[in-house]
Amino acid sequence: MIPVNYYLTLSVVLFSMGALGVLIRRNSLVVFMSIELMLNAGNLAFVTFAKMHAANLAAVHNGQIFVFFVMTVAAAEVAVGLALIVLIFRKKQSIDLDQLTHLKG
């Protein structure tokens, strides 16, 4: 059986790749995808821990149920986020994040 550490390491790597993508990339679609990557790294950690605590039924369920919640939220987020990106593109003819500095005031 593959040890838990491997899963967790993969999860960390995925999360880090996602975080880096969010921080480094300028294309908001890519940023979006990186966010998905981070969410799925989290999901991976959840299921890993659920598997790790296989003896505790409640823990298994909690971990796996959380994954579904995360997926649902991610789907909803994508719906809203993509809609925002479309609107921003319409307005600015660009989805480059560095162009969006309105928050600076």
Place this chain on the structure above:
Amino acid sequence: MENTQLFFNFVPWIVFFPVLGLLLNLTIGKKLSENGIGAIAVLASASAFVVAVLQAYSLSIHPEGASILVAEWIHVGDLAIDWTFRVDTLSVTMMLVVSGVGTLIHIYAIGYMHEDVRFHNDEGRFKRFFVFLNLFIAMMMVLVSGDSYMMLFVGWEGVGLCSFLLIGFWYDFDTLGRPSFANSNAAKKAFITNRIGDFGFLLAAFMMFWQFKSTNFDNVFAVVANAEPWVILWITIFILVGVAGKSAQIPLYIWLPDAMAGPTPVSALIHAATMVTAGVYLVTRSAPIFMLSHDAQYIVATVGALTAIFAATIAVGQYDIKKVLAYSTISQLGFMVAAVGMGAFAAGMFHLITHAFFKALLFLSAGSVILGMERGHHHLAHHGHHGGKHDEEVFDPGDMRNMGGLRKQMPVTFWLYMVGTVALAGLFPFAGFWSKDEILADAFLEFPHVYWILTGAAFLTAFYMGRQVWMVFFGKPRHEVAAHAEESPLIMTAPLMVLAALSVFGGALNLPGVHTLTVWLEHTIDIHPGEFNMQVALISTALALFAIFLSWLLYMRKPLTTGQPDPLKRILGFAFTGMENKWFVDEAYKFVFIDRYTDLAKFFAQTVDWDFWHEWFHNSVIAAGFVGLTKFLANPIDLGIVDNISKILARSIQYSSENFRKVQNGFVRSYALSVMLGVVAIIGYLLIK
């Protein structure tokens, strides 16, 4: 000794009558004429005289006397001072003299003040003069009737005040009627000199209270015999200081000649007849104390004798008619003080009474002479003898060098003056002869050196009086004014006639062998009639006659002419210069006391107050210290600390805001990075914890 028999109860009116008179004049005096004001004042004084006579009558029947309590005054601890009238033969003698002579002088003053050269129909002044005179009578009565040293002191200060007010009566003119502060300065001199004497009096009273727990005469005299000698000596010495101030003895006599700046009735009443004899009365009253200390008697008698001869020498060299009489008064006061000092209290009181008669007479006559001269001056000025000349040349009506030959112009005054002169010179059978010889006879037995000094003074007395009479009334007028002098009116000469009669017959009060006055005073003081000493009487009479003869040789055989220097100047030389200038005592006092005092005051004012306090302390310590403190607060504290704190605050906020501003760059990614770092930090924290 509460004795209410006969008229003793009536005695407070001796003070109340004069007070009533002055209050009347103060309130309704404005509406009255001069004569009305004068009449009220004279009546007040005369009523006091009547009260005094009633007291004398009561005493002749009940010689033990009485104490009449009028009001309780000060009761603090052991101290009890009441206003009690003490009626005994001594106080009533003084009351009779003061009110009797006082009344005559009041009458005279009505005429005199009306004509005073400085009096320009000023009703207010006229009223004020009589208010002061009545106040003086009242205060003198308080003085002589008090039954304790403190009540005596009340009167003592009261008469001092009246003396001050009346010397400076013409405070805005000098004796010649020119605007000047000379008179008010003379008043100040009298008052300040008297303060020194009063200080001595107070010390004596305090010492009595300290030692005997009372200042009441009876209480003090009851226990004084048990006191230690040094206590008695110091009390008597302090009393002597008081006497020297009030009765013008060496070394405090200097105020009396200047006191002649007052109107002549004042000179007669206060500065010759009554107030200045208060010192003699005080010693007589304190007889039980003085009798205990032979040293004290020696000192007092010697001071009196020295004053008598010293003042007599000055009187010889004076030219002002009143100044001669002033120094004569000092000299005669010396006689009295010497008499009471050696225990001859009856003789001293006797001389006090006769002196009051003839010296008042002489002063008032001198006032009459001065007014006569002024009338002559007025007459000349009006008849245009001079034109405007008298305006430039100030004429002194009191200068004997301007007089001469007044015998013809003023016959009444001349005869009155002659009576006074003869009485003062001590020629038989005038009053002065009896009283002066009694003093000399006692001195001959008690203190021979005093006797010789007093005999010399008596010789000089006859001489300077002779000189004065020859210069004033005989010879030829030395000034046009003297030739036109006019006699004084009856209101002035009538009181003088009464005084002249008293000067002639006053000796009858205490004739040798009868001793009326001594027997009278025996009820109060422990004295015994002295013997009449024919040898002493003959010597003094011979000397007086010789002195008059000498003065006749010098001043009458060849009368002075206008501008001629005094013939004595050639004979005595420098000594006469000293006499003329009062032996430079005033100058010496000025140099020793006044200038040194001024120096001290200057030192305090300039060096201590100004240079030290104002300049140095104020500038260097207070001002400089304040400036230094404010500089310190301003520069290091305010600018350095307070300002820098706020600057650092401002800069740090500015700096931090500059830096924090960079964080808000609007880049979503940088915000996300912050979020991630925050999350990492929190997780790190949770892990490490």
